[in-house]
Amino acid sequence: MDKIVVVGAGPAGMMAAIKAAENGASVVLLEKMKRAGKKMLITGKGRCNITNVAEVPELIKNIPGNGKFLNSCIRAFDNEDVQYFFNGIEVPTKVERGGRVFPVSDKAADVVDAMVLQLHELGVKLYTEVKVSEILVQGNKAVGVKTDDGQKFEAEAVILATGGSSYPGTGSTGDGYKMADKIGHKVVTPLPALVPLELEEEWVKDLQGVSLRNVRVTLFADEKRITDMFGEMLFTHFGVSGPIILSLSRKTAQLLEEGSFVELMIDLKPALSFEQLDARVLRDFEKYQRKEMKNALKDLLPGRLIPPILDGAYIEPDRMVNSITKEERHRLINVLKGLLVTVTKTRPIAEAIVTAGGVDVKEINPKTMESKLIKNLYFAGEVVDVDAYTGGYNLQAAFSMGAAAGNWSVWNDEEE
Structure with missing residues (x-):
């Protein structure tokens, strides 16, 4: 089985881990906070605006930060797929004004808990309070990650889903930018968005x-x-x-x-x-x-x-x-x-709902979310230079990128 290491248990990271595990991979998910999905718990004023029912062109239009880059991965895992996924893990959804989709319970915790339960059921090893500091690269290939305390996790593919720089209390402190920059990726200067x-x-x-x-x-x-x-x-x-x-x-x-x-x-x-x-x-x-x-x-x-x-x-x-x-x-x-x-x-970037900026999309394959510079390294979520308006569009982007990275981190080897 492929061993996939996912860094960051936010919406993109959890979705990536779930999709990789569904494809038969052995998955390790590393999260530096005490629990997974901490930022998700405060989205939509604690209700979690999962997605929006707008048609795909309208979804992309509401993602001013490189929305066109997401065309492939959103079409591969769109808003209907997101609702189907959550309904399938016992999170019924409803549509409200402006096409915004919420859990029927109006509780973000139900969304996070259902995803964490799905991770466990698929055999994903979720480690919390583990801070990754470095992506390990041999030649031009990602081979694992290293943590702050020197521990190494070897992998056949690494998915970086560490979030942006907004709401640092939830774990989004720009770690992924530093790791990507260290291995040669261009990072577009992070600025506050939705602030x-x-x-x-x-x-x-x-x-x-x-x-x-x-x-x-x-x-x-x-x-x-x-x-x-x-x-x-x-x-x-x-x-x-x-x-x-x-x-x-x-x-x-x-x-x-x-x-x-x-x-x-x-x-x-x-x-x-x-x-x-x-x-x-x-x-x-x-x-x-x-x-x-x-x-x-x-x-x-x-x-x-x-x-x-x-x-x-x-x-x-x-x-x-x-x-x-x-x-x-x-x-x-x-x-x-x-x-x-x-x-x-x-207001300061720490108060922004999302971050504009991040890993340059020109250096990422838009279909697979794989790095164009380093093989077997994938990106998903807010660490990428993608950001959207309010209304469910940011989480849709995160889920679509996570699904692409999770699937292709396994499928790429099958193609070779």
Whole structure:
């Protein structure tokens, strides 16, 4: 039997170990934390967003970080395969808003426990609290791994699935990048992806906890429009977060790294044109004509958002509504349609949900996930320079890469 050593018991590593064992290999799975799947336990707010039911082209579109590279392995093990796999190990699934797939129990622990049980049933030897420090290479062939305490595990194939650099408390501390770099692989500089953003404006601190739905946020770099997102966002004590902010954060991190001046423009009423919003504001002004401006926008905005909006429009909050000129009203509409904030930095990579960057995909076979530089070395999961938006796409990518690496680590020998 082939002896396969898998490094890292996250979603990609566990799937790789399961697939290799299903193909008859003798598999050793090494995890440095006390238990497997620690990061999976916090995904989807503890519910574990396993995948998304979108068609494959849509899946790939939602993986901005080298999604096209995954075309082969996602088609070989797609979202239907993922659901079939989990249903088969007694984790029934359900589909929610946005096509997101969760376990019926809403418990990430059920997903992890079922995978660990499957590992045991297939005879995979799972060792926890074992930190791998080096991939052993002879000639141009991977022959095993070495641990921090000098222990060696020989192997006919090695699968590196150590994760990225985000949430280091779960074990993702960039170890795989160092190991890959040491044996000659190019590592694209890791940056935070799916991470909140810090803003320059002091007034955002007063908005901590204010959530906005159905807004459009446009990303600008050096006053040039880059992209936009529609959906929900949240103000925090340091800046902004929420689904659309997280989706914009990957590009934001790259732009900041390049030294660009980065701004976000928030359209608070994207469903209304300037003229339609003007008509709406006029109706409110008619309704509250004898009130002060700070009390006249309560039907339109959350209370705490009114002061910065009025400030942006250069309107004193205690001005009477019936004294507002047409020019001032139009300034107000422009702020409602384009509230500008300045991004100073992302939150630290340790707070990112996923990492952008990692082992360069140009040096990996996209069908098999085998290294193009070192035979019998495979990569899977976040250690690879692949990252996706929220919605189940990151776990789908991890499972697809893990399945490819697990299968081909066994099948390659059969082909020779």
